[in-house]
Amino acid sequence: MRLLIQGGTIVNEGRSYKGSVVVEDDCIAEIWENGQAPRGNYDKTVDATGCFVLPGVIDEHVHFREPGLTGKATIESESRAAAFGGVTSFLDMPNTNPQTTTAGALSQKMLIAQRDSHVNYGFFYGATNLNIDSFRTLDPRAIPGIKLFMGASTGNMLVDNRQALEDVFALAAELGLPVMAHCEDSGVINANMAAAKAKYGDDPDISHHWEIRSEEACWRSSSLAVELSLKHGTRLHIAHVTTARELSLLDDAAVRRLVTMEACPAHLYFTKEDYLAKGALIKCNPSIKTEADRAALRRGLTDGRIYAVGTDHAPHLLSQKQGGCARAVSGMPMIQFSLVTMLELVDEGVLSIEQLVELMAHHPATLFRISHRGFLRRGFKADIVVVRPGNPWTVTEENIQSKCAWSPMQGHEYRWQVVHTFCNGCQVLDNGMLNGNFRGEALAFR
């Protein structure tokens, strides 16, 4: 099968240029620049005139809820949303049921994904207070890294024992695996919640979420994670950073050698003022914070402090998103709209489209040692997304693919549209139509 994608603007490795991509079977065979006419015969030609051709997005942070929480979402439903969003690979988190904290649970997830996933997949292995010995049985080429919850969230997997934390960082360093950490201090959060309940009643209004899941809670936990990373020489990726103060941890050159930070579209897009209109739909952990924090995160996209953008795609049923700080659950779906949301920030001048490609494709591939993906290069897997600007459309319940059937972006009009998604050379999305027969493959980690 030979496929030609021609006429578009290719964005890859810091440059944008008019060109064509030739795909042979599942790999990129050639990239032609500036009007060079590719010769030969093709089984299919895709006209990308007026479009941008990017490496497929690698979403390094998703919660697809399977196994165990399939009322909220499944690998099938959320990987479908991924394909519609231009995401060709995802890295899923271990807080499912059973938790991905044993080799058996990991292979169970791999089997489900092999059967059901519309795009490529990888699964983090979860740390607990008690399972550190099992790390040695893991094949580092089969997992992106270790996920560590230094702060409780959905599906409680909190590692709060100091010795266990030391052991996780030490062993991950020894095995050459990065640690991806959710950093929020439970002590600070619990004290804030108790104080808020005393003042506002049992279910404080959602507008207080950012004060309960506070800057201080993030700072304390992120600082501890950085301290452990330096002590043990462990590669640390701090998930969903939300505050300007945490970004200042990267002022230290020794920290920058070991520590990277992730930002999520929700924290780059919303501020605490949006609780008024969106309510608990935008309740997530860590919380959405102030406008000054959002401004610092946005600057981080271009000054190198934010190394990657992942969604923390975390669907819940709409019925579970009712109530305030205590009652509503935390998390929101985002994977279908992450690329178009970030392209909107490109239009606003927050970052360049070349930087977007680094944050959403190149860097996740580099950080997690993903083999032959994340870049448009000869011999790499043909994971490609074609996006069109100037084609307004609105998010409605009808076009939401996630099983939960709601989105914090509902009613929003986007200017960019994901037109085609190619996964391993196969066109999984063709002008908004899904090829439901295609199945992705397991990512390999170098």
Ligand SMILES: [Zn+2]
């Ligand atoms: Zn998460």
